[in-house]
Structures are given as structure tokens and as C-alpha cells.
Amino acid sequence: MYTEPTTFSAEAYFASQPPPPTLQHDIERVREFAKRQVQEGRKVVLVTSGGTTVPLELNVVRFLDNFSAGTRGATSAEYFLKAGYAVIFMHRQFSLQPFSRHYSHSTNPFLDFLDIEPSKDGNTPVISVTPSKRSDLLEVLTMYKDVHNAGTLHTLTFVTVDDYLWLLRAVSQELSVLGRKAMFYLAAAVSDFFLPRQRMSEHKIQSGKGRLSIEMDQVPKILKPLVDEWTKDGYIVSFKLETDDNLLLPKAKAALKRYGHQVVIGNDLHRRKYEVVFVSPKSPSSNTSSSSTTDQSDDQFEEYWLRIPIPDTSGNVSPHQVKEIEEDIVAELLKRHSAWIDQAKTTS
């Protein structure tokens, strides 16, 4: 008989919630990918991206979701690829993806920049790219094809928070073969709450019976086992999104204290495209205490604010000329990740 825990530890969670049916297949592909990157000497980053769903029914019609188009993850993945990293892009189905993100069906639909040229010899008409769009598209397409030829991008898809948690555990375990050369860039907007399968309605919840009451459990804090067990050497970057500015730094620091990982990138919902803050334990050189101390006070953290000018969205600027904050976020992380790898060499 199933007895529901009062709160779910990661262990209780995985023992009671079923894995996605494609998990074994997905793990094997990741294993091959990781092995090849080890052989070829590349650094690897797992980028998670997009929101997770929490279905309310087994035959799911309704679900709770987290706001995220996947811009942060898809954009960052591109800059990691440009920098020579291999990328495992683990994203919510239908969220933005590297490269194709430039041509969203709603803001920049690709059908709009294709022209039909009448055939000259009576044969089929020819499709061509509108002249003004050619150079931008050529740049994106060239990168896209280079990455595919090099085999440095591996894409995984999730929908529910269950899919996400099972995949994250499996992928992080597979990436441990990379040691410190693995980075975790956890940009997905993961639900804090879930509905245990055992409490789900089988069929669509019927209306017409008054109010709908939903009671959800907390998702286990997955960073703890990620840091302590699944990947002991990986460089871990988590994200904290808030709408109340006063909570951003305290919550980022609380996460570092609790999980003991490397960086929290804090961002405010409304300013996230122009401003983020890196919160991390003070480096050993600037601080006498070890970064693994668990009772850090607030002054044992350093804050690094990263800002870009608010872009001109008047429409007069080509999207490719707009500076993206992810370019600077990734550049900063490349330095930190290198230092993290070097640090292991000097101490070993």
C-alpha cells in the first residue's frame, strides 16, 4: 500500500513517482554523447530551459505551468556552442531552441522572408530568400550547420516536472565522467510544487460542481543531491527568479548556503533581459574560510552585477545587432569555469 510522505525527500520522490517512458533511451544517447566529448577533450554544459508542467489529471487536460519561453536557455546555449563547448540542451517541448529561436513563428516568421520567383523556362517557380534578410539568415544557418556537423549539440525534451527531475538526475550522473569539465546551467523554470501521481484524478476534472480546490506538495530540493551525490565535481549554476526585489539577494544566498554549489544567477522578472546578479561564495584568495563551510554568513558571498543598456526596440535595428545579456553571462562563466578547472589542478 502506498503511504504518502508528509514532505518528499528526493529519495521518496524517485521511489514513488514513475520515470518517463523514454528515460532509458535518452540516457543511452547522453552516455554516447558524453563519451565522445571526453575523447575529443571538450568541456560540456548541460543547459536546462523552459518551464515544467504539473498535470492535474492522469489523462491530462489541465496543468500548472511556469512562465518561460526558454529565451535565456536557448540564447545561452548558442553562446556556449560558439565558445567551443559541447551542449546538452534539455528543454521544455515547444520552448525556444538555439538558432531557430531567431525565427519565432509569431515575431519573425520565416514564411515572410521567402519569395517566389516565377520560373523563366516554364518549370516550377523558385523559392528564394528576400535580399534584406539574407545576411542574417546566412549567419544563423552557417552556425547551425557547423554545430550539426561537429556533433556538439544534443537535444533532450521534457514536459512535466517529473520528466525534468528524472532526466536531470540521469544526465548529471552520466556527466560525472567529465569531472570538472562539466557545467550545469540550470535555467529552466522548474515548478516548486507538484501533485503526486497517487492523488491525480484519472479523467478531466469536471466543472459545474462549484470551486476547484487544488492542493500541491513541494517538489524536493533537487540541488542538494545534485551537488552531494550525482555530480561531485561539476560546476553548478542555478537561477533565482523573483518579482520582489527585496527577496532576490537573500534567496540567492540562502540557496548557496543550503546546497553549497558555485553560483546563483539572480534575476528580476521584469529586468531579466538587462540585469542579472552573480552571487557566489567569496573566492579563497579574498576569504580565509573554505568555500565548503556550511555556516557562511552573508559577508562570505560576493555579488557581481552584470548590466547591458536597454536595447532599442523601435524596430529600426536588425535583431542580430541587438546585444544579448546572455553573451556576457556566458563569457563570465567561461572564465569562472576555467578557474574552477585550474583550481583542481593546483590543489591535486
Add this chain to the structure above:
Amino acid sequence: MYTEPTTFSAEAYFASQPPPPTLQHDIERVREFAKRQVQEGRKVVLVTSGGTTVPLELNVVRFLDNFSAGTRGATSAEYFLKAGYAVIFMHRQFSLQPFSRHYSHSTNPFLDFLDIEPSKDGNTPVISVTPSKRSDLLEVLTMYKDVHNAGTLHTLTFVTVDDYLWLLRAVSQELSVLGRKAMFYLAAAVSDFFLPRQRMSEHKIQSGKGRLSIEMDQVPKILKPLVDEWTKDGYIVSFKLETDDNLLLPKAKAALKRYGHQVVIGNDLHRRKYEVVFVSPKSPSSNTSSSSTTDQSDDQFEEYWLRIPIPDTSGNVSPHQVKEIEEDIVAELLKRHSAWIDQAKTTS
């Protein structure tokens, strides 16, 4: 002071929940569009498509959603356009759209069928369409351009159930100038529940405080005022999606009894791409009672099942060769809509 009703009538709903900021602008565009179609003698269909969200916070991070990629609506809109209708396509942001739906970024990404041909004369390389993809793309692109040149497609976007309800009311009122020439094809998956703005949390709901409890109110039954007040002559097609087969026909009939509109298209979540049922009041010729009788018993309705063979998804068939059930749904509705228009002529 705001006093919350125990259940929301449509009137109480619109009196207490604020309209979307773009409503006035959207209405004016629809008014111009409707006026042009009247002048040009076209029939007009409003196609609603995709799911609606129910935000849990004013600064929204979390929301309830309804499962829908927007396939039914986007596909049907294309067939209505092919048949010469003008289409107002009112869809959930980022859901599928007519034409571009053939090139989803996940299943058939357009970057995959563009080739880079090295320049012959030392200038910029040329982008061309992969030969095997040319004929399908040419067909879609030709239709897309024809529709844009004819000005027969008008697109509106919603996100929340509030946006949807305000837009539906406004658009249906504007379409009343078309009389019986307006059809309403309500394929959007609209939430049955909502959280009144007055009960929303301002900021992101914090985790770490145990379980999350959400209590939601019923969305007012909007078909009632749509049929009775907003559009007295429009031909109204609503949809009923269930996961429990036993509920499909009873719920479809209950909706017709309650609202007195023309057709409910019932579909089962798992078979919706191959099987639907049209439920409608028996036509006057086959039934002595008037179709406006409100105490209809079950035998006063007729069912018309529409099925297509389950398509071959082995991947050996071009997506354009696969039969889509929406083609038959729209063909059936064209006949019924014509009869509905003719019926007014004979009785007037």
C-alpha cells in the same frame, strides 16, 4: 468596496475583471476587417485556438493552463481560407498558426531544409531550399502569400482566460454586422476555472511553507450571452473535449440544451485526430418540434460521426499527403452554414 460574488455571471465577471490593455486597438482592427468582408460579400469565421492561462500571481510566474498546441484551430483555419471564407484567427500566443504550422521548430524545423551553396563568383554564398522539400514548401508558401494579398486572414492573440473572454465578447459583437454570414468555430481550450484578480498574490508565491493550496472560481458560461445577446444570428460551433467516453454525448447534448446553439463537436482526447462527432438539434424536416424548444429530450438531437483512417506515421509519407480530419470537419460545416443562411431567406 469589492464584494466577491459566490458564482460569477458573465455580467459580474466583466464588471469586476479588468480588460486587456490592447482591447480597444484590437476591436478597431476587427471592425475594419468585418466591414471590408461585408463590402466584398464574404462569409467570415472566427476561429479560436489554443489553451488559456489562469495566472496565480499579478506579477505572473505560475499559471494554470489547458493542454492545446492549437492544431485543430490552425488546421481548420487553413481549410476555411481555402474555401473562400475570411478568417479571424484568435489564438493563444505561441500556439500553432495556419501555414507556419507545417514547419514546427521541433518536428519539421525549417533550418533543416535550407542549403548553403558556395558562391561561384567569390561573392556571398546563396541559400536555397533542399530539392526534396521544394514542392511542399512552394504549395504552403503560395497559399500563405495568396491569403496575405487577399487580406482574408486577421490574427488576434490572447494569453489569459481574461484576455480570451474580453476578446470573444468584443469580436462577436463586431461580427454581428455579418448576420448569418458569420460562423463561430470555438476550438480554443478555455479554462473552466479562474482566479479573480482580487484574490491573486501580488508577487511570486513562495515555496518553503509547505503545501500550496489554490482555490479557483468557475468561469462564467460564456456561450449563453454569446448566443442570446452578442451575436443573435451567427452560426455557432462549440467543442467538447473529454477523456471519458461515457461523458462525451451527454455533455454535448447538455450544452446544446443549455445554450441553444447550432453544433457541438465532441472529441475524445486520444482519438481527436481521427474521430469526432457532430451533435446538433434535429433539423425541422426530421422533427416536428421547433429547434428553439428548450426542453429537448435526447432524441431531439442528431449525431453525425466523422472518422478518417488512422494515418501512417512511419515517416515514409510526406506530411502533405496525410489526410487531416479538419478538412472533412470544415467541409461538413460549409454545407451546414450554407443551409443555415438559406433557411433565413426562405423563412423571411
